[in-house]
Amino acid sequence: MKKPAIALYAAITVGLLAWGFYQAVYVAPPDAMQGEIYRVIFYHVPSASVAFLFFAISLCGSIGFLAFRRGNALRAQAADAWALAGAEVGVVFCTVVLVTGPIWGRRAWGIWWTWDARLTTTLVLWLIYVSYLLLRRFVAGPQMQTLAAVLGIFGALDVPIVYMSNRWWRTQHPAPVFGGDSSAGMAPAMVTALMWNMLAWLAWGLLILVLRYNVERKHQEIAAQDAQNALEA
Amino acid sequence: MDPREVIDHQFTVAAYAVTWVIQLSYLTWLGMKWRAQKRQAARNRRNPR
Numbered sequence: 562m563k564k565p566a567i568a569l570y571a572a573i574t575v576g577l578l579a580w581g582f583y584q585a586v587y588v589a590p591p592d593a594m595q596g597e598i599y600r601v602i603f604y605h606v607p608s609a610s611v612a613f614l615f616f617a618i619s620l621c622g623s624i625g626f627l628a629f630r631r632g633n634a635l636r637a638q639a640a641d642a643w644a645l646a647g648a649e650v651g652v653v654f655c656t657v658v659l660v661t662g663p664i665w666g667r668r669a670w671g672i673w674w675t676w677d678a679r680l681t682t683t684l685v686l687w688l689i690y691v692s693y694l695l696l697r698r699f700v701a702g703p704q705m706q707t708l709a710a711v712l713g714i715f716g717a718l719d720v721p722i723v724y725m726s727n728r729w730w731r732t733q734h735p736a737p738v739f740g741g742d743s744s745a746g747m748a749p750a751m752v753t754a755l756m757w758n759m760l761a762w763l764a765w766g767l768l769i770l771v772l773r774y775n776v777e778r779k780h781q782e783i784a785a786q787d788a789q790n791a792l793e794a
Numbered sequence: 795m796d797p798r799e800v801i802d803h804q805f806t807v808a809a810y811a812v813t814w815v816i817q818l819s820y821l822t823w824l825g826m827k828w829r830a831q832k833r834q835a836a837r838n839r840r841n842p843r
Contacts, residue, residue, distance in 0.1 A: 582810075597802035601809040608813070653820045660816070661809040668805045765817070772824055779831045786838055 574768055577761035584754035592751075601665040603754055605658060606738075607762035609683075612654035614763070615770060616690065616720050619647030623713035626706060638781050641706050644713050645697060646773040648690050650766060655687045670733065678726040679734035686723055689716035 585603035592599040622644030629637035662680065663673040674680065693712050700708065727734050738747055747755070 597799055598805055600806045604810055604813045650820075653816060657813050657816050660812050664805055664809040664812070668802060769817075769821060769824065772821075772828070776824060776828050776831060779828070779835065783831060783835055783838065786835075790838070 570764075571768060574761070574764040577757070577764050581754070581758040581761035584757045589751045589754035590748060595669060598665060598668040601661055603758045604762075605661040605665065606755060607759045608654045608657040608661065610759060611762050611766040612651045612658060613720050613724065615647045615651035615654065615766065616686070616717050617647070618770070619644045619651060619690075619713050620717035622647055623710035623717075626710045627714075630707065637706075639778070641710070642774050642777040642781065644710060645777050646770050648693050648713060648716075650770045650773055652687065652690045652694060653769075654762075654766060655683070655690065658683060659687055675733050677732040677734055678730040679723065679732045682719060682723040682726050686716070686719045689719060 581603070585600055589600065589603070591597055622640045622642070625640030626637050626644060629640060662683075666675075667673050689712070693709060693716055696712060697705065697709050726732060727736060
């Protein structure tokens, strides 16, 4: 029952990604100012949104771990696995943002990178979560999960700063398309294509998030079994 | 075709291709990790220390 459901979900996700690609490349009209290069946003913006969502999941997992670590070890381990899965998959999506953004910038601005507030805070966010993953990889001992949870919470504080950066400060990065001033907005066909891609990348992200969570739970199970065997030996 | 459009197209293709390379590389790495863990769990069940 479980395997067919996963296969069906994966098939729907692939279908959504294909439909999103079709919408982005063939349906959305070219932009009056930017021409064809603006189509990068159909992968760039959904990736940023999914990264923010997954860092929020990581935040919830980190808080959950700190809340349950003394009273309910099982729940604490599950929360820790969500924290790790959210951070790692969030880093993957954030990497996509940091690569596709400069590709667009090279054509639109003539430069790959500039140290404006939106770009810099996004890079800092990525660095914080890469540090989080390195901490989990290389620090051993019982305090590792607690340290990681604290870093995960601090890291998540950067998410609203990244989101608000082009509202708080003058940036070279384009102004917000949604929730911006009265001149902001997109043609309806562009909005439709963007929403399909949002949905498709969210579906894809959730698929790999759940897979990563299960891998971590398996890892915890093996580690617990190894510890038990060592005690019995 | 306008040369500007051609370059725009090449940059868009590059952005889309890089996105897929990153996502599929991560999925492959995750799949390998999943398989390795399944094997280790099976080994632990067969040979408890």
